[in-house]
Amino acid sequence: MSKRGWLAINSILVLICLLGLWQTVIWLNRLPAYILPGPLAVARVLSARYPVLLRSLWITAEEAATGLAASVIVGIAVAMLFAQWRWLRQTLYPYTILLQTVPIVAIAPLIINWAGAGIFAVTIVTFIICLAPIIANTTQGLISVDENLIHLFVMHKASPAQILFKLRLPNAMPNLFTGIRISAGISVIGGITGELFAGSTRVGEGGLGYAMIYANNQMETSYLFALVLAAAVLGFSFFFLVMFFEWLALHHWHESKRAQIAE
Amino acid sequence: MVSEAAGSVPEIALASVGKRYRNATVALDGISLRVERGEFVTFLGPSGCGKSTLLKIVSGLSPASEGQVRVNGMTPENARDLLSFIFQDATLLPWRTVEANVGLGLELDHTARALRNERVSRMLELVGLGHVANRYPRELSGGMKMRVSIARALVSRPRILLMDEPFAALDEMTRDRLNEELLRLYAEQRWTVLFVTHSVAEAVFLSTRIVVLAAHPGRVAHEIPVSLPWPRTAETRESLAFEEAVTHASRLLRGVFHA
Numbered sequence: 001m002s003k004r005g006w007l008a009i010n011s012i013l014v015l016i017c018l019l020g021l022w023q024t025v026i027w028l029n030r031l032p033a034y035i036l037p038g039p040l041a042v043a044r045v046l047s048a049r050y051p052v053l054l055r056s057l058w059i060t061a062e063e064a065a066t067g068l069a070a071s072v073i074v075g076i077a078v079a080m081l082f083a084q085w086r087w088l089r090q091t092l093y094p095y096t097i098l099l100q101t102v103p104i105v106a107i108a109p110l111i112i113n114w115a116g117a118g119i120f121a122v123t124i125v126t127f128i129i130c131l132a133p134i135i136a137n138t139t140q141g142l143i144s145v146d147e148n149l150i151h152l153f154v155m156h157k158a159s160p161a162q163i164l165f166k167l168r169l170p171n172a173m174p175n176l177f178t179g180i181r182i183s184a185g186i187s188v189i190g191g192i193t194g195e196l197f198a199g200s201t202r203v204g205e206g207g208l209g210y211a212m213i214y215a216n217n218q219m220e221t222s223y224l225f226a227l228v229l230a231a232a233v234l235g236f237s238f239f240f241l242v243m244f245f246e247w248l249a250l251h252h253w254h255e256s257k258r259a260q261i262a263e
Numbered sequence: 264m265v266s267e268a269a270g271s272v273p274e275i276a277l278a279s280v281g282k283r284y285r286n287a288t289v290a291l292d293g294i295s296l297r298v299e300r301g302e303f304v305t306f307l308g309p310s311g312c313g314k315s316t317l318l319k320i321v322s323g324l325s326p327a328s329e330g331q332v333r334v335n336g337m338t339p340e341n342a343r344d345l346l347s348f349i350f351q352d353a354t355l356l357p358w359r360t361v362e363a364n365v366g367l368g369l370e371l372d373h374t375a376r377a378l379r380n381e382r383v384s385r386m387l388e389l390v391g392l393g394h395v396a397n398r399y400p401r402e403l404s405g406g407m408k409m410r411v412s413i414a415r416a417l418v419s420r421p422r423i424l425l426m427d428e429p430f431a432a433l434d435e436m437t438r439d440r441l442n443e444e445l446l447r448l449y450a451e452q453r454w455t456v457l458f459v460t461h462s463v464a465e466a467v468f469l470s471t472r473i474v475v476l477a478a479h480p481g482r483v484a485h486e487i488p489v490s491l492p493w494p495r496t497a498e499t500r501e502s503l504a505f506e507e508a509v510t511h512a513s514r515l516l517r518g519v520f521h522a
Contacts, residue, residue: 148350156371253358253399
């Protein structure tokens with residue numbers, strides 16, 4: 001069997017052991033489910049309430065994906081402007097860092113104040129939290145081009161647009177994907193954080209964050225665990241989806257493809 | 264448009280060219296040089312003698328601080344169509360196949376696709392790369408990459424080649440073979456070449472004239488015409504005349520080092 005196959009089997013064995021240990025601790029201590037539900041309790045609530053849970057998951061997935069997509073488009077555009085004009089980059093770069101350091105929980109209520117509660121506000125929260133990694137990584141890739149390659153293009157009297165689209169942008173692809181990978185993970189966090197504040201516009205209809213607040217208030221701890229699990233699965237799926245696209249785009253030519261995924 | 268001017272206008276003319284950097288370092292001082300069409304001129308010298316800077320000046324990538332540079336009577340910027348630059352590293356675009364790398368210049372010039380493909384595939388055959396046309400640079404050896412780089416420079420049919428230590432990173436056998444291939448192409452296409460190297464043997468093998476530069480500041484120390492017979496092949500390296508020429512050039516170079 002391949003090395004990768006063994007690793008997968010090992011991971012699954014570890015998971016089974018952990019789950020077994022967890023369930024044993026619950027049984028031995030006779031812990032009630034509202035304090036700490038065991039894996040079996042979580043599995044039961046999952047099978048009973050998966051239609052509602054899937055609806056919540058879908059809402060969060062939509063918000064996170066839309067916010068992420070918007071941040072990729074805007075982030076690339078901003079990075080291209082930054083790469084084209086050094087003064088612009090130097091003037092505005094500190095603000096991109098600010099974007100990253102301001103705690104999203106602090107500004108989420110403000111955004112909801114302005115945009116109104118609901119999916120749109122949550123998408124904006126996700127967009128904001130995803131934007132900085134895209135800008136920072138893409139800009140880095142656009143400006144770190146081998147000087148001789150620039151010389152080569154200059155010798156061929158290439159236009160600024162040709163240098164941007166045929167040299168800088170392809171050169172920035174690995175960095176862009178690093179940025180998207182980082183943002184994909186946090187987009188789900190952004191969506192859930194937004195939902196904690198924005199809730200839902202209709203009673204009983206909301207994303208994972210909304211459902212978490214609801215479950216917490218109702219002391220439905222088993223369902224809360226199921227929601228956490230769903231959020232983790234969603235984050236993972238985003239991350240691996242991006243990795244897949246990254247592989248599609250780069251595996252032909254990028255030398256450090258492997259090292260990059262490992263980081 | 265070329266032949267009638269060839270007699271009077273030198274292909275490349277440098278008159279008292281100097282290069283100073285902002286921190287007052289003098290990289291080149293008072294370089295005067297006249298290169299006729301079809302010459303193969305090699306710059307040889309210790310590091311810091313400004314060999315590479317000289318090529319950058321002739322290509323217009325880095326302007327001279329003093330003096331005058333003319334390429335076929337034009338400023339370097341206006342002569343870009345005549346020039347091709349070959350860098351020390353192959354500087355290929357890793358995301359493009361060999362074919363697409365070689366076609367880059369034609370693509371930037373908006374040459375029609377059909378014509379581009381035809382010229383690229385003919386060039387790939389000429390330099391023996393036909394079988395790797397669809398490979399990516401990372402799949403190629405150092406020598407192959409450099410061959411792609413040369414093909415990319417030649418496909419735009421330059422009159423003048425500027426080569427900045429193109430074979431420095433290669434092992435000696437690969438370097439020798441590429442030297443021979445370069446001369447074969449030179450015999451067919453008759454470009455004017457300015458070539459930079461650290462290797463005396465390479466300089467002697469390739470050149471019609473060697474210009475030995477001294478460092479700090481970079482200046483012309485000696486000019487050595489190389490009169491080895493053509494065509495030069497692998498056997499040329501084994502000849503007595505070759506050895507004598509290498510010895511002579513080495514001695515002059517050593518004098519520059521100790522100066």
